[in-house]
Amino acid sequence: xxxxGFANFGFCLKPNKQKVHATHSVIAATKIDAxxxxxxxxxxxxxxxxSGVSLVSSATLFGFxxxxxxxxxxxxxxxxxxxxxxxxxxxxxTYRRPDEKxxxxxxxxxxxxxxxxxxxxxxxxxxxxxxxxxxxxxxxRFSNTxxxxxxxxxxxxxxxxxxxxxxxxxxxxxxxxxxxxxxxPEVIGENVEGKVVNSEVKEYSGRKYYQFELEPPHCLxxxxxxxxxxYLFSVLANGLQWKRHNQDLKKIADSFRVV
Numbered sequence: 001x002x003x004x005g006f007a008n009f010g011f012c013l014k015p016n017k018q019k020v021h022a023t024h025s026v027i028a029a030t031k032i033d034a035x036x037x038x039x040x041x042x043x044x045x046x047x048x049x050x051s052g053v054s055l056v057s058s059a060t061l062f063g064f065x066x067x068x069x070x071x072x073x074x075x076x077x078x079x080x081x082x083x084x085x086x087x088x089x090x091x092x093x094t095y096r097r098p099d100e101k102x103x104x105x106x107x108x109x110x111x112x113x114x115x116x117x118x119x120x121x122x123x124x125x126x127x128x129x130x131x132x133x134x135x136x137x138x139x140x141r142f143s144n145t146x147x148x149x150x151x152x153x154x155x156x157x158x159x160x161x162x163x164x165x166x167x168x169x170x171x172x173x174x175x176x177x178x179x180x181x182x183x184x185p186e187v188i189g190e191n192v193e194g195k196v197v198n199s200e201v202k203e204y205s206g207r208k209y210y211q212f213e214l215e216p217p218h219c220l221x222x223x224x225x226x227x228x229x230x231y232l233f234s235v236l237a238n239g240l241q242w243k244r245h246n247q248d249l250k251k252i253a254d255s256f257r258v259v
Contacts, residue, residue, distance in 0.1 A: 082098070082125070083095050083096045083097055083098040083101070084125070087121045091120060091121045092118045092119065092120055092121065093118065093119055093120075093121055093123070094116060094117075094118050095116060095117055095118070095119065095140075095142070096114055096115075096116045096259070097112065097114040097115050097116070097139070097140070098114075099111075099114060112139070112154055112227075112229060113226045113227045113229065113258055113259070114258075114259050115152065115231060115233075115256065115257065115258045115259060116255075116256075116257050116259055117150075117233065117252065117255045117256045117257070118251070118252065118255040119142060119144075119150075119252055120144070120147070120248055120252075122144050122147070123142050123143065123144045123147070123150075124142065124143065124144070125140065125141065125142055126141045126142065126143050126149075127141070128140070128141050137153045137154060137155045138151055138152070138153055139152045139153065139154040140152040146241065146244075146245075147237070147241055147244075147245045147248065147249070148235060148236055148237035148238075148241045148242075148245065148249055149235075149236055149237075150233070150234060150235045150236070150252060151187075151233075151234050152231065152232070152233050152234075153183075153186065153187075153230075153231070153232040153234075154229050154230070154231055154232075155229065155230045155232075156228055156229060156230075157173065157225055157228055157229060157230050158228065160173060160182070160230065161173055164225075164228070165228075166227060166228050167226075167227065168225040168226065168227065168228055168229070168230070169207070169208065169225055170208050170209070170210055170223055170224045170225045170230075171208055172225070173225060173230065176199050176201060176210045176212070177199075179210055179223055180192055180196060180199070180210070180212050180221065180223075181193070183221075183223065183230075183232055184196075184212070184214065184221065186232070187219060187221055187232065187234045187236075188214065188217060188219055188236075192214060195214045195215060195216070196212055196213070196214055197213050197214065197215055198212070198213040199211065199212045199213070204257060205257075207224060207226065207258060208224065209222055209223070209224045209256070210222070210223040210224070211223075211253065211254070217236060217237075217238070218236065218237045218238070218239070218241075218242040218246075218249075219234060219235070219236045219237075220234065220235040220236075220249060220250060220252075220253035221233070221234045221235075221253075222234075222253055222254075222256045224256075224258055226258040231256075231258060233253065233256040235249050235252050235253045237249055
Protein backbone atom coordinates (compact mmCIF):
# COMPACT_ATOMS: atom_id res chain seq x y z
CA UNK A 1 0.00 0.00 0.00
CA UNK A 2 1.25 3.48 -0.82
CA UNK A 3 1.76 6.24 1.66
CA UNK A 4 0.72 9.87 1.76
CA GLY A 5 3.37 12.37 2.72
CA PHE A 6 1.67 15.62 3.67
CA ALA A 7 4.27 17.00 6.02
CA ASN A 8 6.85 17.85 3.38
CA PHE A 9 5.25 20.04 0.75
CA GLY A 10 8.40 21.23 -1.01
CA PHE A 11 8.82 23.52 -3.91
CA CYS A 12 12.06 22.86 -5.70
CA LEU A 13 11.29 23.52 -9.33
CA LYS A 14 13.16 26.24 -11.11
CA PRO A 15 11.33 28.68 -13.35
CA ASN A 16 12.11 28.66 -17.02
CA LYS A 17 14.35 31.43 -18.17
CA GLN A 18 14.31 32.90 -21.61
CA LYS A 19 17.18 34.82 -23.10
CA VAL A 20 16.52 37.55 -25.53
CA HIS A 21 19.35 38.63 -27.72
CA ALA A 22 19.18 42.03 -29.37
CA THR A 23 21.13 43.05 -32.43
CA HIS A 24 22.20 46.63 -32.50
CA SER A 25 23.11 48.47 -35.70
CA VAL A 26 25.54 51.36 -35.44
CA ILE A 27 25.48 54.13 -38.02
CA ALA A 28 28.72 56.06 -38.18
CA ALA A 29 28.83 59.44 -39.83
CA THR A 30 31.81 61.69 -40.38
CA LYS A 31 29.99 64.66 -41.79
CA ILE A 32 26.41 65.75 -41.17
CA ASP A 33 25.06 68.84 -42.78
CA ALA A 34 21.47 70.10 -42.64
CA UNK A 35 20.30 67.78 -45.44
CA UNK A 36 21.98 64.63 -44.13
CA UNK A 37 20.70 65.31 -40.61
CA UNK A 38 17.16 65.29 -42.00
CA UNK A 39 17.94 61.98 -43.74
CA UNK A 40 19.01 60.47 -40.42
CA UNK A 41 15.72 61.54 -38.84
CA UNK A 42 13.78 59.91 -41.66
CA UNK A 43 15.84 56.75 -41.32
CA UNK A 44 15.11 56.68 -37.58
CA UNK A 45 11.39 56.93 -38.20
CA UNK A 46 11.55 54.09 -40.74
CA UNK A 47 13.44 51.87 -38.30
CA UNK A 48 10.84 52.58 -35.61
CA UNK A 49 8.05 51.73 -38.04
CA UNK A 50 9.67 48.45 -39.08
CA SER A 51 10.25 47.55 -35.41
CA GLY A 52 6.61 48.17 -34.63
CA VAL A 53 5.48 45.93 -37.49
CA SER A 54 7.85 43.20 -36.31
CA LEU A 55 6.44 43.40 -32.79
CA VAL A 56 2.88 43.02 -34.05
CA SER A 57 3.90 40.11 -36.27
CA SER A 58 5.63 38.41 -33.33
CA ALA A 59 2.53 38.76 -31.20
CA THR A 60 0.58 36.57 -33.61
CA LEU A 61 3.09 33.78 -33.04
CA PHE A 62 2.57 33.59 -29.27
CA GLY A 63 -0.66 31.64 -29.55
CA PHE A 64 -3.08 34.11 -27.98
CA UNK A 65 -6.47 32.75 -26.86
CA UNK A 66 -9.04 32.02 -29.51
CA UNK A 67 -12.81 31.46 -29.47
CA UNK A 68 -13.63 34.97 -28.34
CA UNK A 69 -11.13 35.16 -25.47
CA UNK A 70 -9.70 38.67 -25.44
CA UNK A 71 -6.19 39.91 -24.76
CA UNK A 72 -6.67 42.49 -22.03
CA UNK A 73 -3.88 44.71 -20.67
CA UNK A 74 -1.35 41.89 -20.39
CA UNK A 75 2.32 41.91 -21.39
CA UNK A 76 4.18 39.26 -23.34
CA UNK A 77 5.96 37.82 -20.30
CA UNK A 78 7.49 34.35 -20.28
CA UNK A 79 4.86 31.74 -19.42
CA UNK A 80 2.16 34.41 -19.20
CA UNK A 81 -0.28 34.15 -22.10
CA UNK A 82 -3.53 36.03 -21.55
CA UNK A 83 -6.70 33.96 -21.29
CA UNK A 84 -9.30 36.42 -20.05
CA UNK A 85 -12.58 36.90 -21.89
CA UNK A 86 -14.58 40.06 -22.48
CA UNK A 87 -17.12 40.91 -19.72
CA UNK A 88 -20.52 39.25 -19.98
CA UNK A 89 -23.81 41.07 -19.42
CA UNK A 90 -23.27 40.94 -15.65
CA UNK A 91 -19.77 42.39 -15.95
CA UNK A 92 -17.93 39.14 -15.19
CA UNK A 93 -14.99 37.77 -17.14
CA THR A 94 -14.01 34.12 -17.59
CA TYR A 95 -10.38 33.07 -17.36
CA ARG A 96 -9.30 29.83 -19.05
CA ARG A 97 -5.73 28.64 -18.73
CA PRO A 98 -4.31 28.82 -22.28
CA ASP A 99 -3.18 25.52 -23.75
CA GLU A 100 -0.01 27.27 -24.94
CA LYS A 101 1.00 28.48 -21.49
CA UNK A 102 4.23 27.03 -20.14
CA UNK A 103 4.51 25.34 -16.75
CA UNK A 104 4.99 21.60 -17.20
CA UNK A 105 6.70 21.26 -13.79
CA UNK A 106 9.66 19.23 -14.90
CA UNK A 107 10.66 16.55 -17.37
CA UNK A 108 8.25 13.62 -17.48
CA UNK A 109 5.17 15.53 -16.33
CA UNK A 110 2.22 15.72 -18.67
CA UNK A 111 0.83 19.12 -19.74
CA UNK A 112 -1.34 20.84 -17.16
CA UNK A 113 -5.05 20.22 -17.70
CA UNK A 114 -6.66 23.66 -18.19
CA UNK A 115 -8.88 25.24 -15.57
CA UNK A 116 -11.40 28.07 -15.63
CA UNK A 117 -12.86 30.56 -13.17
CA UNK A 118 -14.75 33.85 -13.22
CA UNK A 119 -13.88 37.28 -11.83
CA UNK A 120 -15.66 40.66 -11.91
CA UNK A 121 -14.42 43.19 -14.42
CA UNK A 122 -11.45 45.03 -12.89
CA UNK A 123 -9.50 41.97 -11.72
CA UNK A 124 -6.18 41.56 -13.52
CA UNK A 125 -3.38 39.02 -13.68
CA UNK A 126 -0.35 39.88 -11.56
CA UNK A 127 3.24 38.58 -11.83
CA UNK A 128 4.13 35.43 -9.92
CA UNK A 129 7.24 35.39 -7.74
CA UNK A 130 9.05 32.23 -6.68
CA UNK A 131 9.51 33.93 -3.30
CA UNK A 132 5.75 33.77 -2.67
CA UNK A 133 4.10 31.08 -0.59
CA UNK A 134 3.79 28.12 -2.92
CA UNK A 135 7.01 28.98 -4.72
CA UNK A 136 7.28 27.64 -8.26
CA UNK A 137 4.01 25.71 -7.87
CA UNK A 138 2.00 28.94 -8.18
CA UNK A 139 0.62 28.86 -11.69
CA UNK A 140 -1.35 32.11 -11.64
CA ARG A 141 -2.23 35.18 -9.59
CA PHE A 142 -5.04 37.71 -10.01
CA SER A 143 -5.93 40.72 -7.87
CA ASN A 144 -8.08 43.78 -7.44
CA THR A 145 -6.81 46.37 -4.96
CA UNK A 146 -10.25 47.12 -3.54
CA UNK A 147 -11.72 43.59 -3.59
CA UNK A 148 -9.04 40.96 -2.92
CA UNK A 149 -6.62 38.57 -4.57
CA UNK A 150 -6.50 34.96 -5.76
CA UNK A 151 -3.94 32.35 -6.71
CA UNK A 152 -3.81 28.92 -8.32
CA UNK A 153 -1.32 26.32 -7.11
CA UNK A 154 -0.76 23.32 -9.39
CA UNK A 155 1.41 20.59 -7.89
CA UNK A 156 2.29 17.01 -8.98
CA UNK A 157 0.27 14.54 -6.87
CA UNK A 158 3.19 12.11 -6.63
CA UNK A 159 4.70 14.49 -4.09
CA UNK A 160 1.91 13.57 -1.70
CA UNK A 161 0.83 10.05 -2.61
CA UNK A 162 2.93 7.45 -4.45
CA UNK A 163 0.05 5.18 -5.48
CA UNK A 164 -1.98 7.64 -7.54
CA UNK A 165 -2.10 7.16 -11.31
CA UNK A 166 -2.56 9.66 -14.13
CA UNK A 167 -6.23 10.26 -13.34
CA UNK A 168 -5.98 11.41 -9.74
CA UNK A 169 -9.06 12.31 -7.72
CA UNK A 170 -9.08 14.52 -4.65
CA UNK A 171 -10.87 11.85 -2.61
CA UNK A 172 -7.94 9.48 -3.25
CA UNK A 173 -5.52 11.98 -1.75
CA UNK A 174 -7.56 12.14 1.44
CA UNK A 175 -10.73 13.41 3.14
CA UNK A 176 -11.35 17.18 3.41
CA UNK A 177 -9.89 17.48 6.92
CA UNK A 178 -6.59 15.91 5.90
CA UNK A 179 -6.31 17.95 2.72
CA UNK A 180 -6.92 21.33 4.37
CA UNK A 181 -4.59 20.54 7.28
CA UNK A 182 -1.85 19.56 4.85
CA UNK A 183 -2.20 22.29 2.24
CA UNK A 184 -3.93 25.18 4.01
CA PRO A 185 -0.67 26.46 5.52
CA GLU A 186 0.77 26.78 2.00
CA VAL A 187 -1.98 29.29 1.24
CA ILE A 188 -2.24 31.37 4.42
CA GLY A 189 1.28 30.88 5.78
CA GLU A 190 0.24 29.42 9.14
CA ASN A 191 -1.48 26.47 10.75
CA VAL A 192 -5.18 26.22 9.88
CA GLU A 193 -6.21 24.59 13.16
CA GLY A 194 -9.29 26.37 14.51
CA LYS A 195 -9.59 28.59 11.41
CA VAL A 196 -11.89 26.46 9.24
CA VAL A 197 -15.40 27.86 9.72
CA ASN A 198 -17.06 25.92 6.91
CA SER A 199 -16.30 23.07 4.49
CA GLU A 200 -18.25 21.44 1.68
CA VAL A 201 -17.80 18.70 -0.89
CA LYS A 202 -19.28 19.48 -4.31
CA GLU A 203 -19.27 17.53 -7.53
CA TYR A 204 -19.31 18.86 -11.08
CA SER A 205 -19.10 16.67 -14.20
CA GLY A 206 -18.10 13.68 -12.07
CA ARG A 207 -15.20 15.48 -10.34
CA LYS A 208 -15.24 16.29 -6.62
CA TYR A 209 -14.16 19.64 -5.23
CA TYR A 210 -13.37 20.34 -1.58
CA GLN A 211 -14.32 23.88 -0.58
CA PHE A 212 -13.23 25.58 2.64
CA GLU A 213 -13.84 28.92 4.31
CA LEU A 214 -11.19 30.11 6.75
CA GLU A 215 -10.87 33.12 9.02
CA PRO A 216 -8.85 34.98 10.03
CA PRO A 217 -7.60 35.80 7.47
CA HIS A 218 -10.65 35.69 5.24
CA CYS A 219 -9.80 32.94 2.80
CA LEU A 220 -11.76 30.65 0.48
CA UNK A 221 -9.98 27.53 -0.80
CA UNK A 222 -11.15 25.11 -3.49
CA UNK A 223 -9.14 21.89 -3.90
CA UNK A 224 -9.40 19.18 -6.55
CA UNK A 225 -7.19 16.82 -8.54
CA UNK A 226 -7.00 15.92 -12.21
CA UNK A 227 -4.49 14.08 -14.36
CA UNK A 228 -1.41 13.87 -12.16
CA UNK A 229 -1.89 17.29 -10.56
CA UNK A 230 -3.40 18.72 -7.40
CA TYR A 231 -5.14 22.10 -7.86
CA LEU A 232 -5.53 24.63 -5.04
CA PHE A 233 -7.58 27.71 -5.88
CA SER A 234 -7.57 30.33 -3.13
CA VAL A 235 -9.31 33.69 -2.74
CA LEU A 236 -8.09 36.02 0.04
CA ALA A 237 -9.34 39.35 1.37
CA ASN A 238 -8.71 41.70 4.28
CA GLY A 239 -11.48 42.69 6.68
CA LEU A 240 -12.77 45.65 4.68
CA GLN A 241 -12.63 43.80 1.37
CA TRP A 242 -14.53 40.89 2.88
CA LYS A 243 -17.19 43.11 4.40
CA ARG A 244 -17.88 44.87 1.10
CA HIS A 245 -17.36 42.09 -1.42
CA ASN A 246 -17.81 38.71 0.31
CA GLN A 247 -20.64 37.64 -2.02
CA ASP A 248 -18.53 38.26 -5.12
CA LEU A 249 -15.53 36.57 -3.51
CA LYS A 250 -17.61 33.48 -2.76
CA LYS A 251 -18.86 33.46 -6.35
CA ILE A 252 -15.26 33.59 -7.60
CA ALA A 253 -14.26 30.66 -5.38
CA ASP A 254 -17.29 28.63 -6.44
CA SER A 255 -16.59 29.18 -10.15
CA PHE A 256 -13.32 27.21 -10.27
CA ARG A 257 -13.42 24.13 -12.53
CA VAL A 258 -10.85 21.86 -14.14
CA VAL A 259 -11.78 21.33 -17.77
